[in-house]
Amino acid sequence: MRQVAIIGIGQTIIGERWDRSLRDIAGEAVFSTLYDAQRERAEALFVGNMMSGTINNQNNLGAYLADWIGMWGDEAYKIEAACASGAAAFRSGLMAVASGEIDSAIVVGVEKMTDQQPHDVTAALATAADADWEVEQGVSFVGLNALIMRRYMHEYGWKHTDFAPFSINAHANAVYNPFARLQNTITLEVYQKAPMVADPINLMDASPIGDGAAAVFIVPLDQAPLDGRSVVVAGSAAATDTISVHSRKDPLVLAAAQASVKQAYAQAGTGPEEIDVFELHDAFSIMAVLSLEACGFAERGQGPRLGLDNQIHPKGRLPICTRGGLKARGHPVGATGLYQIVEIVQQLRGECGETQVENVRTGMAQNIGGSGATILTHIFKAV
């Protein structure tokens, strides 16, 4: 495989963008990316999206967007892996460029979720779980995560409030991210008094959905400009677990995170001690904890300790969610994997201002689809 580099990034603000269509939003991110890459077009378009066929009455998203952004005639299709659709699309584009078949690609993740009634969005999110064996029993997607969190608290003796640092850190960082949905800080009291969503997950444990798109421009490494802005893909791996949580040997272990991070570390010739910044998938605070443990940053059952010991902020030992994470930047599901990658590129370029991590040489992004069913891990280094 050829090595591949990211030479351009783009993103939209995440919010309730009722004045913009699905294609408008994706176009915004793509045009920003083209401008940032100083390119006029790419050879192919890979679209990460989960639910356009479920709530936007729109499939055939590759052609739909290639048409809109002026990539007339170019190869394009959509990749879907629930909330990991963004990273899955990135990996598809990566392999196409790495294979030598094409020399440039745009990968865009996009989701338009807020035009719907909330119960329709809840139903759409549940399509990430097993329709026959989980959802049919009446459990929602947040409900599944609540079951995991409750079990985790029971097993290891943590209190709900021990998870607070994850949400507080995410909000604190989002204040400095102009693209974040929730650009406000929260206090421990706000966390503790937030309305319950699905016990023990309250509103401050759960990430907000939103409309948004993020994109990257990729080329073979030997075609990337050496201007200090290019970033090389040092590791890329995907793995799956059973789709139903109840089918797992251990519901408190993200086996697909363990498998994909192990491969990514090996490819990049690195390990947890060398990761300078980590954009993890904090769709719910329990997922942040399980991701940290699966990736070797905490012993099993000890994930909350990293937050309580104040190690996860931008000046800490392991900065996470430096642009707000899913919790405060927002979680437009099929776009999230691309937001994470864009943010790692921003960190490697040194473009993060108040939440810039010092001396970043290696960054990692991990994107989770379903309750841990599909997990992709990517490691990036400055060129």
Add this chain to the structure above:
Amino acid sequence: MRQVAIIGIGQTIIGERWDRSLRDIAGEAVFSTLYDAQRERAEALFVGNMMSGTINNQNNLGAYLADWIGMWGDEAYKIEAACASGAAAFRSGLMAVASGEIDSAIVVGVEKMTDQQPHDVTAALATAADADWEVEQGVSFVGLNALIMRRYMHEYGWKHTDFAPFSINAHANAVYNPFARLQNTITLEVYQKAPMVADPINLMDASPIGDGAAAVFIVPLDQAPLDGRSVVVAGSAAATDTISVHSRKDPLVLAAAQASVKQAYAQAGTGPEEIDVFELHDAFSIMAVLSLEACGFAERGQGPRLGLDNQIHPKGRLPICTRGGLKARGHPVGATGLYQIVEIVQQLRGECGETQVENVRTGMAQNIGGSGATILTHIFKAV
């Protein structure tokens, strides 16, 4: 890129399989493929599917199927390009193997359509067209194709009955395909008297939907057994056109077919005169005509001539739809691209019995998503 070969194929009968779930059907095709390839598992799974999120309440289809078929832990995701999802998934798997990232993959196309009310399926099919600019105006997917067919007849002076040979040929061939949905012949009278669906498309111009799955097992060519059953991918290309028919310079030309077939011919070092068998996308008889013209088998406006001159049957100059085509084998939309590829492999292996084409050395499959918006062309040769 490494060259890639197909070493195993599998498919299910297409029909109203109310006793089987989405995963049951996909599993049937995958297990047949593993048996045919004499392999126990692959490194990755690529799923071609259009509407699981629209009508089956199920996204995250990669993990969902990897789990069911025992590929625990393996990389898996879904690729969507409307009715071209099958070929798009094949091309994604192809690039992953060609890149050197993996040494084996299963590509499965699956669709479960018949558990729904007909109007829900009609709405789901319309998600292949432009939700805002076509469907919102009240036009259905068959309606769009009817507009194209009417214009074609007007422009070139063909009568409706001139399209009959395509449907008659497809049905005649399906009689010998145990996996076909409609294993019956039809006469010219049946064609002429069929009920109208969307004028001028009648029931015999339109392919039946269905539940079904088809799959292939791919490996690098240098790892394929030399037993006369392996088939090499000689050409693979994808292209797009505007998603809305009204945006095209010429609605009677499949520009994405022209672009993708041109690339595929160049890669394979071949041309229309060397194609021994062609599985084209006869979702409607007008699409068969436009595909033949775009691929260089007929002059513009002359596609129906091939049927009227009796050249498209298995002993003719250009055999098409040798296993029944979409018209009679059936069209489980996201699976169709894989059925076409499986059928070309059967022809190259000489496994087609009564509809076997003689001396097949080169076969081509073309899969269309939307009203010509996404088109993939693949060329295969015996190893």
